[in-house]
Each structure stands twice: as structure tokens, then as C-alpha cells.
Amino acid sequence: MTEHTYKAYDEDLGALKTLLARMGGLAEEQLARATDALSRRDGKLADQVIADDEKIDALEREVEQKAILTIAKRQPMARDLREIIVAIRIASDLERIGDLAKNTAKRTHAVSEALPRKLMTGLARMGRLAQDQLKAVLDAYAAGDAARALEVWHADEDLDALYTSIFRELLTYMMEDPRLIGMCTHLLFGAKNMERIGDHTTNIAENIHYLVHGSVLAGERPKKDMTSTTRYEESP
Amino acid sequence: MNDASPPLMKPPLPRILADRPEKMAARGVNIHYGDKHAIKDLSITIPDRAVSAFIGPSGCGKSTFLRALNRMNDTIPSCRMTGAITLDGRNINDPDVDPVQLRSHVGMVFQKPNPFPKSIFENVAYGPRIHGLCASKAELEQRVEESLKKAGLFGEVKDRLHQPGTGLSGGQQQRLCIARAIAVNPEVILMDEPCSALDPIATARIEELIDELRQNFCIVIVTHSMQQAARVSQLTAFFHLGTLVEFGDTDKIFTAPTDQRTQDYITGRYG
Numbered sequence: 148m149t150e151h152t153y154k155a156y157d158e159d160l161g162a163l164k165t166l167l168a169r170m171g172g173l174a175e176e177q178l179a180r181a182t183d184a185l186s187r188r189d190g191k192l193a194d195q196v197i198a199d200d201e202k203i204d205a206l207e208r209e210v211e212q213k214a215i216l217t218i219a220k221r222q223p224m225a226r227d228l229r230e231i232i233v234a235i236r237i238a239s240d241l242e243r244i245g246d247l248a249k250n251t252a253k254r255t256h257a258v259s260e261a262l263p264r265k266l267m268t269g270l271a272r273m274g275r276l277a278q279d280q281l282k283a284v285l286d287a288y289a290a291g292d293a294a295r296a297l298e299v300w301h302a303d304e305d306l307d308a309l310y311t312s313i314f315r316e317l318l319t320y321m322m323e324d325p326r327l328i329g330m331c332t333h334l335l336f337g338a339k340n341m342e343r344i345g346d347h348t349t350n351i352a353e354n355i356h357y358l359v360h361g362s363v364l365a366g367e368r369p370k371k372d373m374t375s376t377t378r379y380e381e382s383p
Numbered sequence: 384m385n386d387a388s389p390p391l392m393k394p395p396l397p398r399i400l401a402d403r404p405e406k407m408a409a410r411g412v413n414i415h416y417g418d419k420h421a422i423k424d425l426s427i428t429i430p431d432r433a434v435s436a437f438i439g440p441s442g443c444g445k446s447t448f449l450r451a452l453n454r455m456n457d458t459i460p461s462c463r464m465t466g467a468i469t470l471d472g473r474n475i476n477d478p479d480v481d482p483v484q485l486r487s488h489v490g491m492v493f494q495k496p497n498p499f500p501k502s503i504f505e506n507v508a509y510g511p512r513i514h515g516l517c518a519s520k521a522e523l524e525q526r527v528e529e530s531l532k533k534a535g536l537f538g539e540v541k542d543r544l545h546q547p548g549t550g551l552s553g554g555q556q557q558r559l560c561i562a563r564a565i566a567v568n569p570e571v572i573l574m575d576e577p578c579s580a581l582d583p584i585a586t587a588r589i590e591e592l593i594d595e596l597r598q599n600f601c602i603v604i605v606t607h608s609m610q611q612a613a614r615v616s617q618l619t620a621f622f623h624l625g626t627l628v629e630f631g632d633t634d635k636i637f638t639a640p641t642d643q644r645t646q647d648y649i650t651g652r653y654g
Contacts, residue, residue, distance in 0.1 A: 149652045156651065222610055224637050224649040361639025 159217045160227065163210060163234045164289075167241070170206040171285040174241045175278060177203065177248040178344065182274025184255045185337055186267045193255035196248060203245035210238035226361070233358040237288065240347040240354075244281065247340040247347075254333040262330050266320060269313040270334055273341040276306050280348045288355050296355035299348060300368060306345035307372035313338045314374045342372060403430035405472075406571060406601035407452060407489075412466035414447055414456065421447045423625040425466070429618075431570075434593060434602045436612035436633065439622035440653055445605050448622070449573050452603065453489035454482045470571070487514050490564035494576040496556030498548030498563070503540050506548040506559055507531060510567040526566060534562035535592050554585025561592065565600075572596065574604040578611065590615050609649050613637045621645045 151157050177196055184193035214231050217223065223231055251274075280299055287295035317331045317338075349368060356364040407429040414422035422444045429435050437445040447456065454475060456462040467474050475485055487510065498506050507527045510516075517523040527544075531537035536558040540551070548559050557577060564572055574593070578586040593615045596602060606612050612619055613633060620630040621642070629642045640646045647653055 149647060151651045152653065153651060221651075224609055224613070225640050225646050227650045228638060 153221075156221050156227075159213070159221065160230055163213055163217070163231065166206060166210045166213065167234055167237055168285075168289060170203060170210065170238060170241045171281075171288070173199070173203050173206065174244045174248070175281055175285065177245055178274065178278050178281060181248040181252040182271060182278070182341075184252050185258065186271040186274070188255055188258060188262075190255055193252040196252035200245050200249040203242055207238045207242040210234060226358075229358050229361060233354045236354050237351050240350045244344050244347050247344050251337045251340045254337050257333045258330050262327070266317070266327075266331070266334060269309070269316055270337050270341070273306065273309050273313065273338055276309060277341045277344045277348070280306065280345055284348050284351045284355070288351065291355075291359055293356045293359035296352040296359075297364075300352040300356075300364070303345045303349045304369050304371045306342060307370055310338055310342040311371060311373045311377065314377060318377075403433055405429070406431035406470070407603075408469045408472075409448075409451075410467045410469075412448070412451065412464065412468060414444070414451060415461075415463045416447075416459070417461040421625055422451070422464075425625075425627050427620060427627055427630055429571075429601060429603060431601045432597060432599070433618060434597050434604060434616040435618040435620060436616035437603065437605045437620050437622060438607075438609065438612050438648070439628075440648065441607075443622040444625040445620075445622040446575055449575055449603060449605050452571070452573055453486045453491055455486075455491065457482055487567040488569055489571040489573060490567065490569035491573045491575065492557070492560050492564050492577050495580050496553055496560050498551070498556050498559050500547065500549055502545045503531075503548045503551070503559060504544040507562050507566045510563060514567055516567065530562040530566040531559075533565055533596070534558045535588065535595075536562055552585070554581050554588060557581060557585070557589060558592065561589075561596075565596070569600065571601045571603065574602065576605055576607060579607065586611070609637070621648060623648070 177199060180192055181196045183189065184196060214235050217231055221227070280302060283302075284296060284299045287293075287299065314335065317335050321328045321331045353364045356362075405428050409425055409427050412422055412425045413420070425444075425448060437449060439445045450456050451464060451468060452475075456464065464476070468476065470485070470488060474480075475489075499509060501509070504527055507530050508523055511523060511526050517526055528537060528541075531540065536555060539555060540559075548556065551559060557580075561572075561577075577593075578589050581589065590611065593602060593604065597617075604612075604616065616633045618630065619633045619636040621628045621636065621640075621644070623644050629636065629640060629645045631641070635641075636645065637649060640649065
């Protein structure tokens with residue numbers, strides 16, 4: 148896009164993008180480290196993740212201030228306006244992703260060494276998938292690529308499907324050995340966090356679509372998260 | 384002077400036009416000043432009881448076109464027009480249309496408030512008087528009062544109706560000019576940057592007034608303030624280099640315009 152007649156306007160919008168890029172990078176890192184900490188039961192790493200969440204929160208406040216100031220100063224129109232509104236929304240999704248990563252890290256301390264390793268693999272897979280999705284959507288945002296954002300939007304199905312299968316798996320373990328119920332519940336919440344991160348990622352994808360096309364992404368996203376209706380049933 | 388047979392291909396209508404009757408329309412209009420081709424093959428439908436804003440960079444032709452809507456360009460010898468402009472379906476350039484009569488139907492408010500060097504009362508009474516619209520003095524007085532009320536000025540000037548109009552503040556003078564324009568019961572009011580000489584408070588009052596007037600009139604406003612166009616209009620037309628680039632619902636134009644040139648202009652990217 149060509150430059151504004153006011154050069155400082157371009158700088159304002161550029162600064163917002165830079166802040167979001169930093170936020171996105173941090174959120175990715177937090178998610179990766181939280182998954183790692185939980186699957187390896189690394190309490191020290193988990194504490195770092197918990198402490199670093201404040202950085203994402205601070206960046207979100209910075210994005211908000213910058214956006215409000217730019218609106219007040221420039222009275223943005225059309226794509227510029229969408230650019231700013233979308234920046235605020237994406238910052239809020241990234242902040243939530245940060246919170247969910249932090250919450251996942253916290254559970255590291257509640258999950259003991261004694262937990263069978265196989266219980267962890269599903270969650271680790273979900274973590275990797277959520278990271279891939281987040282990275283893809285942040286790349287799409289940086290490139291202003293609505294088509295790629297749409298791919299991410301559709302791919303959230305995989306994360307949902309994985310969540311449903313982990314839900315069932317953990318349920319089975321809990322039935323087999325009630326002593327695992329406490330830890331499995333923590334893992335279940337960890338998996339739920341990953342699923343929620345996927346939902347925030349799709350929000351970002353929707354916002355990229357709005358930014359580029361000026362219209363809202365229509366239609367219901369295919370959902371494969373069946374856990375709300377999954378019941379425990381005794382096998383025959 | 385003009386081509387009487389209009390090309391009847393209508394451009395696609397913005398959504399808001401679907402439920403509002405057409406008041407004025409242009410079909411295949413071209414305007415030249417000497418060698419300069421100021422308006423190029425322009426077609427547009429202007430709805431009744433709505434505000435249509437014309438925006439675009441200086442020299443894009445928006446004021447020229449606005450002036451063509453009540454034949455103000457007739458006074459410029461080098462100006463030639465072809466195509467058709469209609470008011471309620473009737474070609475305003477037909478030989479039997481009297482431009483003075485036309486302008487009582489299609490009034491105009493200018494950039495700089497230009498009250499006559501007469502009293503406030505006489506400024507408003509002038510039009511009804513020359514058009515013979517009032518049978519008695521009492522009727523004339525009533526019309527002046529009504530017009531001043533509609534223009535939101537009566538309360539401020541009722542005790543000094545016979546003092547000079549030029550003694551009012553800029554914003555009051557502009558509202559006086561609007562009162563003068565509506566005193567002859569026009570159907571269309573054209574406004575050429577009506578707030579560009581006013582402070583923000585006076586501007587807000589005029590905008591408020593425009594919003595009220597659209598209940599009863601067809602209003603066309605030329606403005607350089609994008610925010611003003613976004614605030615007061617329901618339809619926005621973007622002009623560039625003598626052509627109508629985009630005409631559509633204001634809400635759409637200022638959030639997600641279709642044409643890149645519109646986008647560049649309203650976001651401040653034109654060099």
C-alpha cells in the first residue's frame with residue numbers, strides 16, 4: 148500500500164504491527180515452554196513461564212494505548228481503521244493465549260513424577276499442534292494473507308478432534324485406576340487450555356479476514372470438539 | 384446547449400436507494416470549461432430525504448457537478464454541458480425550464496456565509512417575496528419565523544430581526560443562509576462546504592441541522608472533511624479527475640470501500 152501523506156501516520160500503524168509481532172513471538176514461546184515444562188515435569192521452567200506472562204500483559208496494554216492514541220490523533224478510515232481495531236482484538240487474543248499457557252505451566256507442580264509417560268504424549272501432541280496453528284496465523288497476519296488465515300481457521304478441527312480423543316483416553320485411564328484421577332484431571336485441564344488456545348487462534352484468523360476483506364467471515368466453523376456431550380459409559 | 388435525450392442505462396443502486404425515491408439523477412453528463420473536460424460521463428441517482436455527500440480532492444469536479452444540479456454553471460460562458468440532469472424525472476435543462484424557478488426548487492448554501500447586506504428578516508423574506516409566495520405581510524412574517532426556526536436560529540435572533548444579518552457570528556450567518564434557502568420551500572438543498580469557515584461548535588450545530596433537514600429535503604453536500612461526510616450523510620460519492628469513482632452507502636465507503644482510489648483518498652494517501 149502507498150504511504151500516507153502524513154508520514155507519522157505510517158509510523159503509528161507500523162509501531163502497532165511491531166508491538167503485535169513481539170507479543171505474538173512471546174505468546175508462541177510461552178506456549179512452547181509451558182507444554183515442554185508440563186510434559187517433562189520441569190518445575191523451574193514452569194515458574195519462568197508463570198513469571199514471564201507479565202511481559203505479554205504489559206505489551207497488550209501498550210498496544211491498547213497506542214491504538215487509542217492513533218484513533219484520537221488520526222481519525223482513521225477504511226483499512227486503517229480496520230488495522231487498528233484488529234490490532235486491539237488480536238492483542239486481546241494473544242493475552243488470553245498467554246494466560247492459558249501460564250495456567251498450563253502452573254499444573255506442572257500438581258502432576259507428579261509417578262505419572263505414566265504415555266499419559267503425556269497426547270497432551271504434548273496437542274501442544275505442538277496449537278503452536279503450529281499459532282505460528283501459521285501470526286505469519287498470515289504479518290503477511291496480510293487472508294487465504295492462509297482461512298487455512299488455519301479450518302485446521303482448528305484437527306485440534307478439536309485431538310482434544311476429544313485425549314478426553315476419552317484420560318477418562319479411560321481414570322476408570323482403570325482411580326488413583327490417577329487427580330493428575331489426569333490436571334492433564335485434562337491442560338488439554339482444554341490447548342483447545343482454547345486453538346479457538347483464540349481462529350479468532351485471530353477471522354480478524355485477518357476482516358482486516359483484508361472488510362467483511363466478516365461467514366458461516367459456522369466445522370467443530371470436532373465433542374467433549375461437551377461425551378459421557379462416561381461402562382463398557383459391556 | 385445540452386443533449387435532451389438521456390442515455391437510460393442506470394448504474395447499480397446502493398442499498399439505501401432501494402427504499403427511497405429518486406429525487407435527482409444524472410445520466411451521461413459531461414461538462415467542459417473551454418478545453419478542460421471537468422466532468423466525464425457521469426451518471427448518478429440522488430435519493431429524496433437523505434443526505435448525499437460528494438467527496439474528492441480539489442479539482443476533481445465535485446463542486447462543478449453540484450453547481451450543474453441547479454444550473455449555476457449557466458453563468459459561466461465557457462462552460463458547456465451534455466447529458467441529462469433530472470429533477471423528479473424532468474430534465475432541468477429543457478428550454479422551457481426557467482433557471483430562476485429551478486433554483487427555488489433546488490437551493491444552495493455556499494462555503495462562506497453570504498447574507499445580503501440587509502436585516503435578518505429581509506434576508507429570509509427576500510426569496511418568498513420575489514417568488515410571490517406570500518399573499519400578505521402576516522403570511523410573510525410567519526414564513527420568515529418558520530424558516531428561521533427550521534434553521535435553528537430563531538431563538539437566538541427573535542429580538543433583533545431587524546438588525547443587519549452581517550452582524551451575526553459566522554455560524555449564525557450560515558444558519559441564516561440556510562433559513563434563506565429553505566424559505567422558498569425548495570425540494571433539494573445543495574451545500575458547498577457549508578462548514579469550512581466555521582469553528583467546531585458552529586459546525587456541530589450545522590451538522591445537527593442537516594440531520595434534521597433531511598427528514599423533509601433532499602440534501603447534497605460537498606465537503607473536504609471526511610469525518611463530516613461520514614457523520615452527516617447516508618450516501619457518499621467519491622469523485623476523482625472528473626469521474627465518479629464510487630457511490631454507495633456511507634457506512635460501507637468509510638469502513639470498507641470497494642475501489643482502491645477511494646481507499647487511498649479517505650485514508651489520506653493521495654500525494
